[in-house]
Amino acid sequence: MSALEARNLHKRFGGLEVISNLNLTVPPGQRRAVIGPNGAGKTTFINLVTGWLSPTSGNVLVDGHAVAGRPEKVTRSGIARSFQRNMLLEDLTVVENLRVACQAFHPCRRVFWRSKRAFATVIEKAERAAERMHLTDILEVPAKHLSYGQKRQLEVALALCAEPKILLMDEPAAGTSPQERARLIDLINGLPRDITILLVEHDMDVVFATCDLITVLSYGKVLATGTRREIQDDPTVMEAYLGHRHAGD
Amino acid sequence: MQVFLTQILNGLQLSMLVYLLAAGLTLIFGLMNILNLAHGAFFTLGAYCGVVVGSLTGSFWLALLVGPLLPFLVGVGLQSMVLQPLAERGRSTHLDLALLTFGLLFATAGAVEWLFGSAFLSIPTPVALSGHVNLLGISYPVYRLFIIGVGLAVAVGLTFVFDRTLLGATLRAGVDNRAMVTALGVNINALFAIVFGLGAALAGLAGVIAAPLTSVYSQMGITIVVETFVVVVVGGLGNLRGSFYASLIVGMTNAMSQAYLPEVEMFAIYALLIGVMIVRPQGLFRNVERVG
Amino acid sequence: MSDEVTIARTSTTTREAITLATEVRRATLVLAASAIVGALALPWLSASYATTLAIEIMIAGIFASGINLLVGATGLVSLGQGMFLGLGGYGIGIGTTVLGLPLWLSVPGTLVVVAIMAAGIGAVCTRTRGVEFLLITLAFSQMFFGSAIKLRLTNGSDGMSGIPRPDLTFLGLNGDNPVVFYYYVLVVTVVAVAAMWRIVESPFGSVLAAIRESERRASAMGYAVSSYKVGAFIIAAVTCAVAGILQSQYTYFINPDSMSWQLSGEGVLMVIIGGTTTVVGPLVGAAVFVLAKQGLSILTTEYMMFFGIFFMLVVAFFRNGVVEALKSALWSKP
Numbered sequence: 082m083s084a085l086e087a088r089n090l091h092k093r094f095g096g097l098e099v100i101s102n103l104n105l106t107v108p109p110g111q112r113r114a115v116i117g118p119n120g121a122g123k124t125t126f127i128n129l130v131t132g133w134l135s136p137t138s139g140n141v142l143v144d145g146h147a148v149a150g151r152p153e154k155v156t157r158s159g160i161a162r163s164f165q166r167n168m169l170l171e172d173l174t175v176v177e178n179l180r181v182a183c184q185a186f187h188p189c190r191r192v193f194w195r196s197k198r199a200f201a202t203v204i205e206k207a208e209r210a211a212e213r214m215h216l217t218d219i220l221e222v223p224a225k226h227l228s229y230g231q232k233r234q235l236e237v238a239l240a241l242c243a244e245p246k247i248l249l250m251d252e253p254a255a256g257t258s259p260q261e262r263a264r265l266i267d268l269i270n271g272l273p274r275d276i277t278i279l280l281v282e283h284d285m286d287v288v289f290a291t292c293d294l295i296t297v298l299s300y301g302k303v304l305a306t307g308t309r310r311e312i313q314d315d316p317t318v319m320e321a322y323l324g325h326r327h328a329g330d
Numbered sequence: 331m332q333v334f335l336t337q338i339l340n341g342l343q344l345s346m347l348v349y350l351l352a353a354g355l356t357l358i359f360g361l362m363n364i365l366n367l368a369h370g371a372f373f374t375l376g377a378y379c380g381v382v383v384g385s386l387t388g389s390f391w392l393a394l395l396v397g398p399l400l401p402f403l404v405g406v407g408l409q410s411m412v413l414q415p416l417a418e419r420g421r422s423t424h425l426d427l428a429l430l431t432f433g434l435l436f437a438t439a440g441a442v443e444w445l446f447g448s449a450f451l452s453i454p455t456p457v458a459l460s461g462h463v464n465l466l467g468i469s470y471p472v473y474r475l476f477i478i479g480v481g482l483a484v485a486v487g488l489t490f491v492f493d494r495t496l497l498g499a500t501l502r503a504g505v506d507n508r509a510m511v512t513a514l515g516v517n518i519n520a521l522f523a524i525v526f527g528l529g530a531a532l533a534g535l536a537g538v539i540a541a542p543l544t545s546v547y548s549q550m551g552i553t554i555v556v557e558t559f560v561v562v563v564v565g566g567l568g569n570l571r572g573s574f575y576a577s578l579i580v581g582m583t584n585a586m587s588q589a590y591l592p593e594v595e596m597f598a599i600y601a602l603l604i605g606v607m608i609v610r611p612q613g614l615f616r617n618v619e620r621v622g
Numbered sequence: 623m624s625d626e627v628t629i630a631r632t633s634t635t636t637r638e639a640i641t642l643a644t645e646v647r648r649a650t651l652v653l654a655a656s657a658i659v660g661a662l663a664l665p666w667l668s669a670s671y672a673t674t675l676a677i678e679i680m681i682a683g684i685f686a687s688g689i690n691l692l693v694g695a696t697g698l699v700s701l702g703q704g705m706f707l708g709l710g711g712y713g714i715g716i717g718t719t720v721l722g723l724p725l726w727l728s729v730p731g732t733l734v735v736v737a738i739m740a741a742g743i744g745a746v747c748t749r750t751r752g753v754e755f756l757l758i759t760l761a762f763s764q765m766f767f768g769s770a771i772k773l774r775l776t777n778g779s780d781g782m783s784g785i786p787r788p789d790l791t792f793l794g795l796n797g798d799n800p801v802v803f804y805y806y807v808l809v810v811t812v813v814a815v816a817a818m819w820r821i822v823e824s825p826f827g828s829v830l831a832a833i834r835e836s837e838r839r840a841s842a843m844g845y846a847v848s849s850y851k852v853g854a855f856i857i858a859a860v861t862c863a864v865a866g867i868l869q870s871q872y873t874y875f876i877n878p879d880s881m882s883w884q885l886s887g888e889g890v891l892m893v894i895i896g897g898t899t900t901v902v903g904p905l906v907g908a909a910v911f912v913l914a915k916q917g918l919s920i921l922t923t924e925y926m927m928f929f930g931i932f933f934m935l936v937v938a939f940f941r942n943g944v945v946e947a948l949k950s951a952l953w954s955k956p
Contacts, residue, residue: 131842156844168842170835181832184825185844193826193853200825243844365753367701367760416938425699428753429894429937432701432887437930444924552883556764559757567754596772600765604746607758611749 082145084109084247084277085130090139092125092301099125100301103139112269112278114288117298118322123281124165126298127249130279131155131162143247156185161245165252165281167232169224175235176220179207182242206242214238215264230261237268247277254284266290297321332468337589338582339465343474345581346481350536351554352561352573353488354529360568361501362522364413365428369533369558370551371438372401376534377546378442381451390456390542397538398531405530408434410523442548453541477539484532485574492570501525557584560603566613575615661808673804679905679912680811681868686892686904687818688861693890694898695822696854697834698751701886702759705766706859708881709736710866715782715876716775725788729867736863737856744855748848751837763886770878781877785870807868811905814861819901821857830854862889884926891933895940 085107092100100122107113115123128134130141132148132155141148148155170178180197183206184190189197198204211217214234219227224235237253254262262284269278269291282288288295295312297304299321305312312318355369380397384390413427459476462469492498501521503511511518537550544550557580565576580599587598594601606614664676685707692698713732717723723731747758770776787797788806795802821827829850832840841847870876879885888911896907914932919925 152838152841153844153846156842162842164842168836168839170832170839172835173831177828181828181840182843184828187825189825190829190845191826193821193824193857195825196820196823197825197828198823203825239839239843359753365756367756412938424753425756426937428756429699429890430934432890433930433933433937435930436884436887436933437927440924440927440930444927556761559761563750563754563757563761596768597765600761603758603761607746607749611754 082109083107083142084111084144085279086140086142086145087126087130088140088142090126090129090141091137092122092129092134093137098301100129100136103298103301103303105296105303105306107277107279109277110274111294112280112292114280114282114292114295115298116282116285116288116295117304120300121298122301123298124251125301127162127251127279127281130249131160156243156245159246160249161240161243161247162249163236163240163251163253165255167236169232169235169239171225172223174221174223175216175227176204176207176211178224178235179210179216179238179242180204182239183207183210185243210238210242213241214268230257233257234261234264237265245276247279248272249279249281251281252283253280254282254287262287333589335466335468336470337585339470339474339478340589341582341585342578343477343581344584345577346478347536347540348554348557348561348581349481349574349577350484350532350539351558352565352577353484353570354532355558356562356565356568356570356573357488357532358526358529359562360570361525362409362413363424364417364526365424365431365567366526366529367428367431368434368438369431369529370555371435371442372405372530372533372551373537373540373554374438374442374548374551375401375404376531376537377453377541377550378446378451378537379534380453380538380541381546384453384541390453390459393453394535394538398534401534401537402527402531406523406527408530409526410519413526414519414522439548439552446548448548450545450547452545453538455542473542477543480535480539484535488570557599560599564603564606564614566615569613569615572613572615576613579614664804670800673800675912675916677800677804677807677872679909680807681865681872682889682892682908682912683905684811684814684868685862685865685889686896686908687814687901688858688865689889690893690898690901690904691818691821691830691854691858691861693893694903695827695834696830696851697837698748698851698854699756699890700747700759700858701756701883701890702761702763703858703862703889704881704883704886705763706736706740706862707866707869707885707889708766708770708876708878709739709859710863711785711870711876711880712770712776712782712866713863714867715785715870718786719782719784720775725786732867733860733863737860740856740859741852744852744859745848748851748855760883760886763881763883767878767881767883770881776878779878781875783875785874785876787871787874803872807872810864810868814864815901815905818861822901826850826853887933888929891936894936 083106085105087103087105090100090103090105091098103122103126115126117123125134129136130143130148132150132152135150143158143160146158148158148160170181173181180203184197184200184203187200187203189195189200189203208217208220211220214237216231216234216238219231224232227235233253233256237250240248240250254265257265266287269280269287272278278291280288280292289309294306294308296306297312297315297318304321305315305318307315351369351373354372355366358364358366358369376397379400380393383396384393387393413430416430417427455473459473461472463472463475465475492502500511500516537546540550540554561573561576561580564579565572565574580602583598583602584595587595591598661676664673685703688706689700689703692700692703710732713735714725714728717728717731718725721728743762747755747762750758771779776782787803790797790802790806797803797806822830829840829845832843832845833847833850837847866876866880869880892907892911893904894907895910896903896905915925915929918928922928
C-alpha cells in the first residue's frame with residue numbers, strides 16, 4: 082500500500098490545464114523529490130494533495146483512502162506541508178508560533194477560560210520542536226524580525242509540529258545560506274524513516290543529498306521517475322530544462 | 331396577468347436603478363479593491379444637485395446632465411487626493427480604506443443634513459416623460475420606462491467599454507499589474523481617478539433619475555445603499571456582469587414581495603442574501619476560482 | 623517605527639533595557655492603581671455629571687470590548703455589532719415590559735437568545751471575509767434595525783420604555799440612585815474586561831490570534847477555522863448585548879437608534895482609537911470617544927459631520943490606535 086498516490090490527476094483553470102493526467106506513487110518511508118522547470122505544476126500538485134485545490138478529475142489517495150478535502154482535515158489525517166512563501170504568524174513570537182502549531186491536536190485547544198500557559202505539555206512540545214530546528218536561541222523573537230533563513234526554518238518546524246506521516250515541503254531551501262542548507266539536509270536525513278517525504282526543490286544539492294527517488298514534472302505531466310543517475314542521463318529531462326537544442330548534446 | 335406584467339416592469343425599473351449604483355460600486359471595487367461605503371453619498375449628492383439645477387433652470391434634462399457632475403468631481407478628488415496617496419504610502423490596507431469611506435459616510439450624511447435640513451424636496455417629472463403609455467395591454471408610466479432604458483443603455487455601454495475597447499483592457503491590465511502598465515507609459519493613477527469619478531457619477535445619475543419618483547431627503551442614500559450592497563455581494567464583488575444579473579434578482583424580489591407579500595417585503599432581500607451566503611459565499615456569478 | 627530600530631533597541635545593553643522596562647512597568651502600575659482608586663472613589667469625589675459620564679464610558683467600553691474580540695483578536699472587522707447591543711436592550715425590554723418576567727429571568731434569557739442568534743448569523747457571515755464580511759454584517763444590522771422600526775412588538779420608532787434597573791433592595795440599595803447604578807455598572811465592567819482578558823490569554827484566544835495573523839496557516843495547522851470564528855462571533859455578540867442591557871437600564875428606554883449603523887461605526891472607531899492589541903484599549907478608546915463627543919456637542923450641533931471627519935483622520939493616521947502611537951513616541955526617546 083503506497084503512502085501517497087495520484088491517479089489520473091487533472092487540474093484545469095479555465096482554459097489552462099495545469100496538471101495533465103498525472104500518475105505518481107510514493108511508497109511509505111520514501112524520500113521523493115519532485116523537480117521540474119518553473120510552471121511545471123509542482124506547487125499546484127502539492128495544493129491538490131493538501132486540499133487547497135480540488136482536482137478537476139482524478140484522485141489523490143493517502144494510505145489507499147481519498148484525500149480528506151479541506152486543508153484542516155488533511156492535516157488531521159497525517160499530512161503536513163511547508164509553504165513556498167513563508168506563511169508565519171508574523172506578530173507572534175517563534176515559541177508562540179510553535180506552541181499554536183503543537184496545540185492543534187491537543188484537546189485544550191477549545192478551552193477559553195484558562196490561560197494557555199497552564200498547559201505545559203503543549204509548551205514542552207513546542208520547545209522540543211524548536212530544539213530540533215535550532216531555533217532555541219530566538220524563541221522570544223517575533224517572527225517578523227527573523228532573517229529569511231530563520232523564517233524558512235520556522236516554516237518547516239511548524240509543519241513538523243503536526244507530527245505528520247507524510248511531509249510535503251515546497252522549496253524549503255529557497256533563499257537560504259549554505260549553512261542553513263546543510264542544516265536542512267541534516268534535518269531531512271534525521272527524520273524518522275516512518276515519515277514519507279515529498280520534496281519540491283530546485284536546489285539539486287539538497288535533492289541529491291536527501292532523496293531516494295526523483296520525479297521530474299514538465300507541463301503538468303510526469304516526465305520521468307528514477308534515481309539520480311537515471312534522471313541525469315535522461316535526454317528528455319535535459320530537454321525539458323534546457324530546451325530542444327541541448328537535448329542531443 | 332396585467333397586474334403581473336406591471337409588477338415585472340416595476341421590478342425591472344427598481345433593478346435598473348439599483349444597477350446604476352451597483353455598477354459604480356463594483357467597478358470601483360473590482361478595479362481598485364476599494365469598497366466605497368460612502369457610495370450612497372454620491373447618490374444623495376447627485377439628487378440634491380439635480381434639485382438645485384432643476385429649480386434654477388426649470389429643466390429636467392439640464393438637471394440630468396449637470397447632476398452627476400458634482401459627484402464625478404468629488405469622486406475624482408477623493409480618489410486622487412485621499413485614497414490614492416494613502417494606498418501608496420502602504421499604510422492602509424483595503425479594509426482601512428473601506429473604513430475610511432465609512433467615516434466619509436458619516437461626514438456626508440451630516441453635511442447634507444446641515445446644508446439642506448430634513449425637508450423633503452423633489453424634481454418634477456419632465457413633460458416629455460410624463461403620462462402613461464399603452465404597452466402589452468397595460469397602461470404604464472413613461473418615466474419608469476425611461477429609467478429602464480437608461481439602465482439598459484448604461485449596462486450595454488459599460489460592457490462594451492470594458493470588454494471591447496483598449497481603455498477597458500488597459501484598466502483591467504492596470505488592476506492586474508499596476509507597475510507594468512505605468513511602465514508602459516499609462517498614467518494609471520489618472521485613469522483610476524477617472525473611473526472612481528465615473529462610478530460616483532453613475533450613482534449621482536441614479537440620484538437625479540430617482541428624484542421625480544421618490545422624494546429627495548438627507549437619508550435617501552442609506553436605504554438604497556444597503557440594497558446595493560446586497561446586489562454587489564450576491565453578484566460577486568467586482569463582477570460587473572454579476573451585478574447586472576443580481577440587480578435583476580433583487581429588483582424583482584423587491585417588486586414581487588411589495589405586491590404580493592407586503593409583510594415580508596423587507597426581509598425578502600435579506601433572506602435572499604442569507605440564502606446566497608449559505609450556498610455560494612463568493613457570489614452567484616463569480617466564475618474565478620479562489621486558489622487556496 | 624522601523625524594524626531595524628526595534629531590533630537595535632533589543633540588542634542594546636541588557637542593563638539599559640532592563641531599566642527602561644522596569645520604568646515602564648512602574649509607570650503602568652502607578653497608572654493602573656490611580657485608575658482603580660479613581661474609579662472606586664469617583665462618585666464621592668465629584669459632581670454627578672462626572673458619574674453619569676463615567677457610566678456612559680463604561681457601557682461604551684463593554685460594547686467596544688466585544689467588538690475588539692472580533693476586530694482586534696480575530697481580525698474580523700464587523701460593522702454590524704450595533705445589532706447585538708440593540709438585541710440586548712430590546713431583549714430585556716420585551717422580557718420585562720411585554721412578557722412581564724423579572725430581571726433575573728430576562729437578563730439570562732436575553733443573553734441565551736442572543737447567543738443562539740449570533741451562532742446562526744455568525745455561521746452565515748463567517749463564510750465571507752474582509753470587505754464582504756464588512757458588508758454582510760452591515761446588511762444584517764440594517765435588517766434588525768428595520769425590524770425594530772416596523773414591528774409592533776418593539777413599539778416601532780417610539781421604542782420601549784419602562785425598562786427596570788436591577789432590584790438591589792436585598793442589599794438595601796436603590797438601583798435608581800445614580801451612584802448605586804454607577805457601582806453596578808463598574809462591577810459588570812470589571813467582570814467583562816476580566817473575562818475578555820482570560821479569553822484572549824486562553825488556548826481558544828491563541829487560535830483566534832493565529833487566525834488573525836494567517837488564516838491559511840491556521841487551517842494548515844489543522845484548526846477548523848470557521849468554528850473558532852463563530853465562537854468569537856458569539857462571545858462578541860453576548861458582550862455587546864450586555865452593553866445593550868446596561869444601556870437600556872441606564873436610560874430606562876430603548877429605541878431603534880440603538881442599533882443603527884452609526885452606533886456600529888462609533889464602536890469600531892472606539893476600538894481603533896484605543897488600539898486593538900490590549901484588553902484595556904477599547905476602554906481607553908471609549909473614554910476618548912465619549913469625552914470628545916461631549917466636547918463636540920457643546921461646540922456644534924453638526925456632530926455627525928465632524929465625527930465623520932474625525933473618524934477618517936483616525937483611520938488614516940492612527941490606524942494602530944492612539945495608544946500604539948503614544949507608545950512609539952515614548953520609545954523613540956534616545
